[in-house]
Amino acid sequence: MRGPLRLTTTRESALSTVATILPLAASGDDSGFHAPSIAEFFPDPIFFAGTPFEINRIILVRLFTTVVLVTIFVIGARRAKVVPGRFQNVLEMGLDFVRVNIAEEILGHNARRFVPLLTTIFFSILFFNITGVIPFLNIATTALIGMPIVLALWVYVTYLWAGVSKFGVGGYLKNSLFPPGLPAFLYVLVTPIEALQVFLFRPATLALRLTANMISGHLILVLCFSATQFFLFEAGGALKAASLLSLGAGIAFTLFEILVAALQAYIFTLLSAAYLNMAVEEEH
Amino acid sequence: MDHTTLAEVSGNVATIGYGLGTLGPGIGLGILIGKALEGIARQPEVAGQLRTTMFIGVAFVEVLALLGLVTGFLFR
Numbered sequence: 214m215r216g217p218l219r220l221t222t223t224r225e226s227a228l229s230t231v232a233t234i235l236p237l238a239a240s241g242d243d244s245g246f247h248a249p250s251i252a253e254f255f256p257d258p259i260f261f262a263g264t265p266f267e268i269n270r271i272i273l274v275r276l277f278t279t280v281v282l283v284t285i286f287v288i289g290a291r292r293a294k295v296v297p298g299r300f301q302n303v304l305e306m307g308l309d310f311v312r313v314n315i316a317e318e319i320l321g322h323n324a325r326r327f328v329p330l331l332t333t334i335f336f337s338i339l340f341f342n343i344t345g346v347i348p349f350l351n352i353a354t355t356a357l358i359g360m361p362i363v364l365a366l367w368v369y370v371t372y373l374w375a376g377v378s379k380f381g382v383g384g385y386l387k388n389s390l391f392p393p394g395l396p397a398f399l400y401v402l403v404t405p406i407e408a409l410q411v412f413l414f415r416p417a418t419l420a421l422r423l424t425a426n427m428i429s430g431h432l433i434l435v436l437c438f439s440a441t442q443f444f445l446f447e448a449g450g451a452l453k454a455a456s457l458l459s460l461g462a463g464i465a466f467t468l469f470e471i472l473v474a475a476l477q478a479y480i481f482t483l484l485s486a487a488y489l490n491m492a493v494e495e496e497h
Numbered sequence: 498m499d500h501t502t503l504a505e506v507s508g509n510v511a512t513i514g515y516g517l518g519t520l521g522p523g524i525g526l527g528i529l530i531g532k533a534l535e536g537i538a539r540q541p542e543v544a545g546q547l548r549t550t551m552f553i554g555v556a557f558v559e560v561l562a563l564l565g566l567v568t569g570f571l572f573r
Contacts, residue, residue, distance in 0.1 A: 251570050318549055418560045425563035428570075480556045487553055 246443045249435035254356055254428070274344055275354045282340045311335045311482065319486040323493050327486070330371060334364055335482040338423065342474035345431055346467050353474065356427035361420035368485040369416040376492030389491065415488055419481060426477050430470045437463030518565025525558040 260268040289304040297305060311332045316324040338355060345353030355361055376385040390407045391400060437459050444456035533551035537544045 314545075314549075318545065418557075421567065422556060422560045422563055425566050429563075429566055480552055483549065483552055484556055 246447070247439065249432050249439060251428075253431065253435060254352075271352055271354055271357060274350050274352055275341070275360075277350070278340050278344055278354065282336065286336075307336070308332060315479070315482050315486050319483065320490050320493075323490070327371075327375075327489050330367070331482050331486055334368070334485060335478050338364070338481050339475060339478040342427060342477060343471070345427060345434070345474065346470045353427040353431060353470075355423050355477075356431055358420060358424045361423040364423075364481070365416040365420040368419060368488060372485075372488045372492040375489060379493050385492070419484060423477055423481055426473060430466075430473055433466050434463065434470065437466055512569070515565045515569045519562050522558050522562035525561075526555060529554050529558060 254271070256270045258267040258269045259273065285304070289301060292298075293301060312324070312328050315335070316328050316331050320327060341355045341360065342353045344350040345356070373385075376389065379385070380388055389411050390404050392403065392407070395403060440459040441456045441463060444452055444459060448455070530551065533547050533554075536547050540547075
């Protein structure tokens with residue numbers, strides 16, 4: 214009787230230590246090292262607290278980014294000249310990249326009607342991602358699932374609509390759920406998998422990939438810099454030297470995050486183009 | 498009745514889970530990108546097409562690793 218009882222008490226004490234550690238990591242107690250937690254992404258509201266329109270730091274960053282994004286493109290469009298200046302050159306390079314290297318590369322002759330969608334998605338994701346490494350903004354606002362869900366739903370509705378309007382409901386379902394050239398009995402397996410893919414996994418993974426990338430990137434940056442602060446000001450003796458290491462890692466990861474921000478915008482747009490292509494492409 | 502605990506694991510077991518979860522996608526990414534490089538080295542003229550296809554594949558493999566990250570936050 215003693216044995217099992219003792220085991221449970223040990224386990225309970227272990228569980229209670231877990232329970233005490235977890236909230237401590239999230240709260241702002243002033244001693245010891247605090248690992249960043251998911252609470253990073255839910256800061257206190259600033260305006261309209263308690264209403265559905267509550268505005269916190271992240272929403273403010275979002276609004277700011279939107280203003281910057283719109284301003285850049287409005288100025289670019291207003292001042293467009295036949296011989297482009299430096300600013301227009303950069304803008305045109307970006308627009309060309311989406312049109313040629315993503316849309317036309319994947320969609321071929323179907324590309325033209327989807328270029329506006331892909332361009333909007335690419336540049337909004339790029340701008341909302343890059344705020345993660347800009348000082349004082351310090352958060353990639355795509356790290357909250359809301360925005361990626363909206364963008365993914367847009368792609369989802371568009372490819373379903375494009376496929377249905379081209380082949381009709383029956384034709385589209387037949388195209389996407391019954392890949393040709395398989396022995397009949399395999400459709401029992403393949404069709405449900407394809408249905409899950411088309412109707413659930415594609416939009417879900419689009420949104421999830423972007424969010425999870427940005428969450429992990431932000432957490433790594435916070436970890437590096439808060440570790441630097443801890444080593445430098447709170448830890449004693451030889452541990453102070455470790456702050457150099459964590460600061461170096463922080464700077465390296467900041468550069469890496471710039472790469473990830475651009476790469477995620479590229480991948481999201483690329484996959485959207487691929488999904489659109491699967492919906493509208495004729496059978497070969 | 499007090500007892501001695503010889504070994505105790507405290508903290509979140511999800512940490513270990515995520516460590517294990519990165520193994521598969523890591524191997525997958527290695528094979529995928531390595532093969533794409535091989536293809537580009539053999540046939541540099543289709544490099545653009547191979548790179549695009551590689552990125553699509555990378556996105557599919559990467560999402561598996563990220564699922565591990567998300568579940569770490571969800572089920573703790």
